[in-house]
Amino acid sequence: MSYKFVYLFSEGNGNMRELLGGKGANLAEMTNLGMPVPQGFTVTTEACTQYYKDGQEINDDIKAQIFDHMKKMEEISGKKFGDPENPLLVSVRSGARASMPGMMDTILNLGLNDEVVEGFAKKTGNPRFAYDSYRRFIQMYSDVVMEVGKKYFEELIDEMKEKKGVTLDTELDADDLKELANQFKAEYKAKLGVDFPTDPAEQLMGAVKAVFRSWDNPRAIYYRRMNDIPSDWGTAVNVQMMVFGNMGDTSGTGVAFSRNPSTGEKGLYGEYLMNAQGEDVVAGVRTPQPISHLKETNPAVYEQFCNIVDTLEKHYRDMQDMEFTIEEGKLFMLQTRNGKRTPAAALQIACDLVDEGMRTPEEAVAMIEPRSLDALLHPTFDTKALKAATPVGSALPASPGAACGKVVFTADDATEWTTQKGEKVILVRLETSPEDIEGMNYAQGILTVRGGMTSHAAVVARGMGRCCVSGCGDIKINEEEKVFTLGGKTFHEGDYISLDGSTGNIYGEAIPTVEASISGNFDRIMKWADEFRTLNIRTNADTPRDAKQARSFGAEGIGLCRTEHMFFDSDRIKAMREMIVSDTVEQREAALAKLLPMQQGDFEALYEAMEGCPVTIRFLDPPLHEFVPTEEDDIAELAKEMGKTVADIKAIISGLHEFNPMMGHRGCRLAVTYPEIAAMQTKAVIQAALAVNARHADWNIVPEIMIPLVGEVKELAYVKSVVTKTADEVIAAAGAELTYKVGTMIEIPRAALTADEIAKEAEFFSFGTNDLTQMTFGFSRDDAGKFLGAYYDKKIYESDPFAKLDQVGVGKLVKMAAELGRATRPDIKLGICGEHGGDPSTIEFCHKVGLNYVSCSPFRVPIARLAAAQAALNNK
Numbered sequence: 001m002s003y004k005f006v007y008l009f010s011e012g013n014g015n016m017r018e019l020l021g022g023k024g025a026n027l028a029e030m031t032n033l034g035m036p037v038p039q040g041f042t043v044t045t046e047a048c049t050q051y052y053k054d055g056q057e058i059n060d061d062i063k064a065q066i067f068d069h070m071k072k073m074e075e076i077s078g079k080k081f082g083d084p085e086n087p088l089l090v091s092v093r094s095g096a097r098a099s100m101p102g103m104m105d106t107i108l109n110l111g112l113n114d115e116v117v118e119g120f121a122k123k124t125g126n127p128r129f130a131y132d133s134y135r136r137f138i139q140m141y142s143d144v145v146m147e148v149g150k151k152y153f154e155e156l157i158d159e160m161k162e163k164k165g166v167t168l169d170t171e172l173d174a175d176d177l178k179e180l181a182n183q184f185k186a187e188y189k190a191k192l193g194v195d196f197p198t199d200p201a202e203q204l205m206g207a208v209k210a211v212f213r214s215w216d217n218p219r220a221i222y223y224r225r226m227n228d229i230p231s232d233w234g235t236a237v238n239v240q241m242m243v244f245g246n247m248g249d250t251s252g253t254g255v256a257f258s259r260n261p262s263t264g265e266k267g268l269y270g271e272y273l274m275n276a277q278g279e280d281v282v283a284g285v286r287t288p289q290p291i292s293h294l295k296e297t298n299p300a301v302y303e304q305f306c307n308i309v310d311t312l313e314k315h316y317r318d319m320q321d322m323e324f325t326i327e328e329g330k331l332f333m334l335q336t337r338n339g340k341r342t343p344a345a346a347l348q349i350a351c352d353l354v355d356e357g358m359r360t361p362e363e364a365v366a367m368i369e370p371r372s373l374d375a376l377l378h379p380t381f382d383t384k385a386l387k388a389a390t391p392v393g394s395a396l397p398a399s400p401g402a403a404c405g406k407v408v409f410t411a412d413d414a415t416e417w418t419t420q421k422g423e424k425v426i427l428v429r430l431e432t433s434p435e436d437i438e439g440m441n442y443a444q445g446i447l448t449v450r451g452g453m454t455s456h457a458a459v460v461a462r463g464m465g466r467c468c469v470s471g472c473g474d475i476k477i478n479e480e481e482k483v484f485t486l487g488g489k490t491f492h493e494g495d496y497i498s499l500d501g502s503t504g505n506i507y508g509e510a511i512p513t514v515e516a517s518i519s520g521n522f523d524r525i526m527k528w529a530d531e532f533r534t535l536n537i538r539t540n541a542d543t544p545r546d547a548k549q550a551r552s553f554g555a556e557g558i559g560l561c562r563t564e565h566m567f568f569d570s571d572r573i574k575a576m577r578e579m580i581v582s583d584t585v586e587q588r589e590a591a592l593a594k595l596l597p598m599q600q601g602d603f604e605a606l607y608e609a610m611e612g613c614p615v616t617i618r619f620l621d622p623p624l625h626e627f628v629p630t631e632e633d634d635i636a637e638l639a640k641e642m643g644k645t646v647a648d649i650k651a652i653i654s655g656l657h658e659f660n661p662m663m664g665h666r667g668c669r670l671a672v673t674y675p676e677i678a679a680m681q682t683k684a685v686i687q688a689a690l691a692v693n694a695r696h697a698d699w700n701i702v703p704e705i706m707i708p709l710v711g712e713v714k715e716l717a718y719v720k721s722v723v724t725k726t727a728d729e730v731i732a733a734a735g736a737e738l739t740y741k742v743g744t745m746i747e748i749p750r751a752a753l754t755a756d757e758i759a760k761e762a763e764f765f766s767f768g769t770n771d772l773t774q775m776t777f778g779f780s781r782d783d784a785g786k787f788l789g790a791y792y793d794k795k796i797y798e799s800d801p802f803a804k805l806d807q808v809g810v811g812k813l814v815k816m817a818a819e820l821g822r823a824t825r826p827d828i829k830l831g832i833c834g835e836h837g838g839d840p841s842t843i844e845f846c847h848k849v850g851l852n853y854v855s856c857s858p859f860r861v862p863i864a865r866l867a868a869a870q871a872a873l874n875n876k
């Protein structure tokens with residue numbers, strides 16, 4: 001027997017999602033639970049991988065297994081594929097392991113042709129329905145399989161409606177739809193130069209292939225990259241008997257959630273549409289009914305559905321997102337999955353499931369996607385400003401949050417304005433489509449004219465944690481002219497608007513926003529996470545404001561304070577420049593003496609903000625030319641101050657020019673050439689700690705001085721000798737006691753390679769993975785954007801190594817350095833302070849390598865707390 005590539009729903013189960021995809025596994029599971037599921041089979045994800053191995057061909061073995069299973073479906077259904085007398089029609093549906101909404105395309109009513117449709121009309125006694133199904137099939141097949149744009153068919157429908165003087169597609173009769181089917185086939189031939197395929201077997205293989213192919217469309221690739229889904233997983237294909245929601249007024253189709261996906265509130269939530277099929281509900285063609293309405297119109301089906309929902313939720317122990325169809329009063333389940341939800345809803349649901357006894361706190365912590373917390377950490381509207389503002393309109397609160405930005409009308413503009421111009425934008429669209437996904441991600445918020453709570457815009461925005469207000473029918477929009485009107489006001493591209501995704505209100509002005517805080521469910525989950533994690537979480541902060549923010553989000557110290565950021569204020573930069581252009585040690589010391597009190601004040605404020613927690617201060621790191629003046633006025637002023645000529649100053653500035661500044665005169669090399677800089681910074685650190693400890697009897701700040709860019713133990717030993725000499729003198733002069741630590745960044749490959757040596761001097765290591773990545777890969781973060789796109793396209797890299805740590809290469813250095821460091825100094829403290837410190841997969845790596853802490857930007861602290869807990873739970 002050959003290898004099995006195809007499974008009947010009755011052969012699978014819910015645990016087989018790797019092989020059958022999420023949709024297939026859950027269809028099998030619902031079948032096993034005895035629920036009314038139209039039967040069918042799943043072509044496995046392995047068949048998809050095989051298809052790509054075979055050069056995008058479906059081999060004979062897989063083909064034979066597919067048709068063998070079609071035979072089985074014919075037996076189950078008592079119908080025959082392609083038989084005009086009693087035709088079996090199927091849907092072809094994609095389904096990857098992880099759900100990828102809107103990424104893959106579905107084809108319905110497959111198996112129809114001119115002959116079969118006539119038989120089908122006779123058999124059902126409902127020609128309108130038969131031709132409606134046929135025209136839908138041609139439309140979907142053309143779009144999905146042959147990539148003839150949907151819009152050509154929609155235009156034909158609109159023309160037909162206009163001709164008949166009707167507004168709804170349900171008002172078109174059998175003859176109209178038959179005529180439309182003919183027009184569609186003609187359009188197909190005009191666009192592709194061949195006839196629409198009449199052979200159902202050919203249609204089936206075309207559709208299966210299209211699903212496999214869609215795994216690699218640009219939207220899918222982008223979605224995978226955003227969500228860390230590997231490209232070699234592949235998608236499964238489900239071939240399923242059709243049931244028909246478009247048979248008339250006792251038929252319909254809908255979607256429902258077992259809890260509110262926006263708020264998490266318990267209770268059935270959803271929409272349905274009678275006499276409709278497939279995407280009609282979510283496409284906003286007609287306005288759907290709330291699910292509660294079904295209770296009045298069809299109480300028996302409603303009750304049956306409620307029972308199924310209850311069973312499914314208890315079975316999966318999670319909120320379910322379900323798709324169903326009613327065919328002439330009979331209910332069928334077409335899909336269930338753990339529902340996508342807003343970050344706030346995710347917290348509510350996780351807490352409720354614990355309270356309802358369905359989940360343990362460990363499981364609740366594991367249920368929350370760490371990165372989704374990001375949306376809860378972003379600003380909400382300033383309450384006062386919000387009260388003072390009057391909405392110009394309102395629509396559906398599709399995805400919560402507050403957004404304020406400039407209006408743009410295309411997804412490309414949203415991307416461009418944000419990435420090129422650094423603008424905050426709101427994307428305003430008639431409706432969104434999967435092509436818009438990148439622009440939606442960049443926008444602060446999304447406003448659509450059409451579409452309900454389950455429209456594409458709403459679903460995608462909630463997944464991204466992006467604010468969205470949808471279905472604002474009051475808007476008159478002209479997308480080409482880039483203008484819309486609402487509430488008697490006209491808005492052009494670039495005008496400010498604000499959206500409240502929690503109320504659905506739209507404001508024709510900019511409304512200031514306020515920072516978020518952690519409370520309620522969020523706090524509860526965070527406290528559980530803190531119980532389970534072993535990693536400490538610190539923050540990268542250079543200002544008291546950032547430090548306070550991070551502290552309020554639960555940071556347990558500062559892992560990286562970049563002191564150079566403190567020198568850019570207008571009053572400080574002058575002293576800094578004087579220091580740089582000094583000729584003698586005395587001149588330099590005089591300039592540094594001006595900086596000392598300011599620097600000491602900075603550190604005191606940071607220590608105060610961190611309430612006694614450890615603070616790691618990194619000494620001056622960037623090349624000096626970053627500080628020198630470029631404006632003539634500034635140069636002249638500096639010349640005057642220093643008693644030099646403008647030409648002298650210019651000569652000094654040009655002398656600072658470097659061919660490769662990132663690898664030039666920076667980091668500890670500055671302290672080696674100008675030890676007085678390190679001495680001044682040491683004084684500031686130590687005096688600040690003494691002062692703050694004196695103010696707070698119960699605090700015992702142990703300052704941590706971090707020397708950057710070390711590659712050789714002797715350079716660290718030299719700088720350390722300057723630090724300890726200065727520090728010890730200051731402490732002795734104060735007649736006080738103070739412990740302090742001197743450590744280093746590990747950010748040059750040579751430091752990692754010789755970490756055993758370096759640990760002889762360093763009391764702690766902090767992995768500076770930004771530079772370490774840059775120097776290990778040999779390309780810079782600032783220039784990688786120019787070619788990384790090509791690397792993603794060619795699948796050389798799947799993610800940005802500056803965002804997600806390269807565990808294979810850079811990670812190997814980290815692991816090795818950690819081991820070497822510990823071998824020399826068993827109690828050495830190890831942390832990470834690159835951008836990667838806030839990335840969940842990197843955090844798991846840090847946990848496994850046994851680092852003591854991760855340090856990340858303030859807004860990532862809660863994400864890191866949760867990710868660290870999940871890492872601990874996963875690696876128990």
Ligand code: ADP
Nearest residue numbers: 091093102106240241242243253278279323334
């Ligand atoms: P998506 O993954 O985009 O949700 P689906 O494969 O779930 O795509 O298909 C979309 C919709 O098509 C379903 O929600 C359902 O309404 C309809 N559909 C799919 N298969 C069938 C079927 N066998 N019978 C009736 N409707 C179907």
Ligand code: MG
Nearest residue numbers: 023323334335
């Ligand atoms: Mg679906």
Ligand code: MG
Nearest residue numbers: 708747768771
């Ligand atoms: Mg660095």
